[in-house]
Amino acid sequence: MRIEIRNLSKTFGGFRALDRVSLTIESGRLAALLGPSGSGKTTLLRIIAGLENPDPGEGAVLFDGRDVIAHSPRQREVGFVFQHYALFRHMTVFENIAFGLRVRRRRLGLSDRAVADRVTSLLRLIQLEQMSHRYPHQLSGGQRQRVALARALAVEPRVLLLDEPFGALDAKVRAQLRAWLRRLHDEIGLTSVFVTHDQDEALELADEVVVMNEGRIEQVGTPEDVYNRPKTAFVTEFVGAVNRFSGRRDGDRIVFGTADAATGNSTPQQRAVVFVRPHEFALSGKAESDGFWAKILRVHAAGARERLWLQAESGEVFTVEPGNGRDLPRDWTLGSRIFVRPQHFRSFPEEDPLIGAAG
């Protein structure tokens, strides 16, 4: 099902959680709402579910073109997975999954048998057939997460919404569940939206990443888009590791990394922030064009990739992950100088109001 959000705002007290947000998620897609805490992503998800009402006004939420703002959560037929699962603590795994079917059994005309069959098939799907008589507190975090998912899927929702689905799990379980959720999504083909503050998760899992900041949508695009072609300074800084330099615009050139770029004698219109990812530098022992000298502060060489901490003449400390060992001159020592050439960078005018909010 296609989800369309038009011009939605939400204010809590004096705090503007969502500011005229519009977004379309095509049918069958897996979309990630990515942003720091307080960016409005969970609020948006809860409004889609009907758990929260948007500010009255022209805002609309459309499912397949039909406005559902006036519909209660019961009528919207959405599956929702809570961050802390919200499993019914006094019910077994089986009863938890069966709940949605049982409360509307009369409406759906389901027999006990049909409910049991459906629950059993879901238990098989989440690979917890042996656990059906356990209580939530007897399960691990990953198991609870899967029960919560099965419970949401039991009622055959039209949309699946997940609030920080892996937030409470440890790293290893998280990675496994991520892969599993992606496979599951591809199997059922349900339009799904999940909230996360973890950019790796969003980039790895989603078809479409919606980057949010301070109640607004900064950029919508494929993971590749938001990583390689960020539209704003915020997206650049929030998605992926990046070095930030202050520099200035000099005609059609951007100057940064050198002492004169940081002296501040440039006019405000000329000031710029420049972002370079750690792997986008080339290193050399001798001066070349389009680069600057930097001092080697620290080298970490124990991982698959070397990582260097360098300090530019302008005083900024930044990290470099050279593509291979050849970049680094053989005779380097800590404190020695090295020539750094950014092969790729993005710059934004400094008066961009979004920069200060990066986090």
Place this chain on the structure above:
Amino acid sequence: MMRPPTVENRPLIGDRGARPLRKAASGSRGTGADSGVRLLRAAAIAVVVGFLATFLILPLAVVFREALRHGWRAYVAAITEPEALAAVRLTLCATVAALLLNTVFGLFAAWCLGKHRFRGRNLLLSLIDLPYAVSPVVAGLLLVMLFGRHSWLGGILAQWGIEIIFAVPGIILATAFVTLPMIARELIPIMEAQGTEEEEAARLLGANGFQIFWHVTLPNIRWALLYGIVLCTARAMGEFGAVSVVSGHIRGSTTTLPLHVEILYNEYRFSAAFAAASLLTIAALVSLISKRVMERAYEQDRRPHKIQSRRKNTP
């Protein structure tokens, strides 16, 4: 190389407060340096036991000894005489009525205050505690002022033939007033800790308001509710001050069990007084035991969602 001092080898001086507890918990054998601490602990235990024996166990024993002073036959006669039975009946009636009122009130109040945030919430929370702060006698007097014959409200009710003061409704009101916070107070913190996510989940799964309450909210607080009911019952049966003011002490009609005990005592019928008192004592003991049993089950419900991870995570 110098090692930083750990808790175990830190010198004992100046650490006496914390030490005995640690010892007791770990159960390790005391060394020579610990003997002073052990002495202190033994002394503390002796003081506590002595205190409890003097103020609780001894009086308890006295109640039953005095009640049975003239034998079982006299005891049974004392608690089966018509006035005693009437007092028992009235006590039960007032207790059950107060319990019903306070259960309904407690559920509503806890739901409002535990699951929602709104302006004036803190004021309401303090107001609920008012009956704890007000002396029961004052509470009784307030009821007399409000519903007495010469009050405005009492006058209107009297025209319709409804008596509140010096009658059973007054006793129920007085009992309900002094036990008002007891159930709400048990439910509010647990409802607060549990949050509203389970209710939201149920709503999204298609449950209606009643189904949510019956299948999700109520089972989650059942032990807290029972616990509150036990506490409320114990307090309601023993209430003396407020009831004494509104009762009028009409024998066999508006005397509850505690009032009955007082009347008998004032008439120097000690044995009968203690026999009636023994009934209240037994009721208290029963509620004490059920309270104890319930506390363990109760603990499980109190746990919020976030902190439950006893097992190793294996997907």
